[in-house]
Amino acid sequence: MSDEARIDGYARGLFEVARAEGTLDEVEDELFRFARSYESSDELRQALSDDQIPPAKRQSIVEDLLGGKATPTTVQLISMVVGAGHGRDLPAIVDRMVQRAASSKDLELAEVRAAVPLTDEQQVRLKAALANATGKNVNLKVVVDPSVLGGLVATVGDTVIDGTVRTHLDQLKSRL
Amino acid sequence: MSVAAAAVASLHRLVPMAEHGTDDQGYTSHHWLFPETAEIIYGGLASVIIIGLLVWKAGPAAKKAFAARTAKIQGELDDSAKARSDAEAEAARIRQALGDIEGERRRLLAEADAQAEAMLTDGRARLVTEVADLEAKAESDVGAAGSRVFDELRGEIARLSSAAAERVVAGSLDDATQQRLIEDYIARVGASA
Numbered sequence: 001m002s003d004e005a006r007i008d009g010y011a012r013g014l015f016e017v018a019r020a021e022g023t024l025d026e027v028e029d030e031l032f033r034f035a036r037s038y039e040s041s042d043e044l045r046q047a048l049s050d051d052q053i054p055p056a057k058r059q060s061i062v063e064d065l066l067g068g069k070a071t072p073t074t075v076q077l078i079s080m081v082v083g084a085g086h087g088r089d090l091p092a093i094v095d096r097m098v099q100r101a102a103s104s105k106d107l108e109l110a111e112v113r114a115a116v117p118l119t120d121e122q123q124v125r126l127k128a129a130l131a132n133a134t135g136k137n138v139n140l141k142v143v144v145d146p147s148v149l150g151g152l153v154a155t156v157g158d159t160v161i162d163g164t165v166r167t168h169l170d171q172l173k174s175r176l
Numbered sequence: 177m178s179v180a181a182a183a184v185a186s187l188h189r190l191v192p193m194a195e196h197g198t199d200d201q202g203y204t205s206h207h208w209l210f211p212e213t214a215e216i217i218y219g220g221l222a223s224v225i226i227i228g229l230l231v232w233k234a235g236p237a238a239k240k241a242f243a244a245r246t247a248k249i250q251g252e253l254d255d256s257a258k259a260r261s262d263a264e265a266e267a268a269r270i271r272q273a274l275g276d277i278e279g280e281r282r283r284l285l286a287e288a289d290a291q292a293e294a295m296l297t298d299g300r301a302r303l304v305t306e307v308a309d310l311e312a313k314a315e316s317d318v319g320a321a322g323s324r325v326f327d328e329l330r331g332e333i334a335r336l337s338s339a340a341a342e343r344v345v346a347g348s349l350d351d352a353t354q355q356r357l358i359e360d361y362i363a364r365v366g367a368s369a
Contacts, residue, residue, distance in 0.1 A: 116354045122362065129366030149342075150349045151357040154365070161368075163361040165349065169342055176334035 007089055011096035014077050018097075019104075021073045028101045029141070030074040034066070035094035036143045048087035055083040102139040110138035110156045113145040113164070130154055133161065 018027035038044055047053065047061055059079040066075045081090055102109045110130050112118075118126065127140045134156045150165035206212070211219070349357075 114358065115349070116351070116358075118358065122358060126362050126365070129362050133365045133368050149346060150354055152361045161365055163357070163364065165345055165357070169338065169345060172341060173334055173338040176330075176337050 003089070006086070007092045007096055010081060010086065010089070010093040011100055014081075014093065014097045015100045015104075017077060018073060018101075023071055023073050024101055024104075026071050027074050027077070028098050030066075030070040031077065031094045032098050032141050033143075034070070034074070034078060035091040036145075039091050040145070045088070048082050048090070051085065055085065058087065059083045098139070098141065105139065106137065107139040108134065108136040108156055110134075110140050110154055112140060112142045112152055112154045113148050114142060114152050115144070115146055115148050115150050115165075117144050118142050126152070126154075130156060130161075134159055 014027075014031065015024070018024045021027070038048065044065075048058055050058075059082055062079045062082055063075055066078065078090070081087065081093060086093070099109055110127070112126065112130075123140055123142060127138055130138050130140070136156065138156060148164040148166045149169070151163040151168075153160065153162045153164045153167070210216075
């Protein structure tokens, strides 16, 4: 089985389980946040993708990290993926699952990276602004990413709306 | 008796008569020099006969021998003339060949001189071209080195400037500024429909 087929299969499985549990919105949001944390943490990535660590140990790490902070469904799904030895595919599987969830609701996934967390009110206004700018109803996913320094960057499908300080600094560097 | 024998006998008879007027047997002659008339006739006839026989029998052979010798001598003369002609022709050919060799030598020398001159001219031209290429390459290398140093310097300045700008910007990004950037972004995106 190719990587793409495997990722798509796991994404479909996660999506179906969450929808059957009736916790699709919560689970996809928690999975998305965990995937971003996984990407940004070398230590977490190393621990969950190291084949030398027994699957049970990797699953216990997930449970220790998310126990009480996420729904049981989210914890079980991540444990399943990590226990099956596909920890390094977790971000791709989650992204594909979130895409599937957005599509099932006729929404377009809008991934927003910000240096600081957005308030709920800011997220509502940003969601409306992005829908207005792209002409699509969006499923907003905010990722706190200190590397952008300041401002926001939103990715909606193939459209990227960049207003980060990092990009301005990079442009300044290029001009220099 | 042959003519010669008769002549010898006559002489034997005459000598004593000349000395003594008689021979050893006492015979005398009428003259100390001339023989008897009959003897002259006999001797003359015998001589004529001998000469005639000689002319008749030995003449053709002698004539043939003389003709053959003449032909041989003529042949030798002709051979000599031919040999001389051949020698003169060979000498002329050798002189011709010597002339040709001299001409060939001059032609080869002229050709060698022309080739040497051409090589010299070509070498000079190539040398000039190579020197020009080397000069151009040297100038290019100097220019490239200068440009590279300039680029490195510019890159280093840019890196330092960027790092300094990042530090300054990061230091100035307090909560209020972060919120203002977020609000500006939302307003700008919302207005970009």
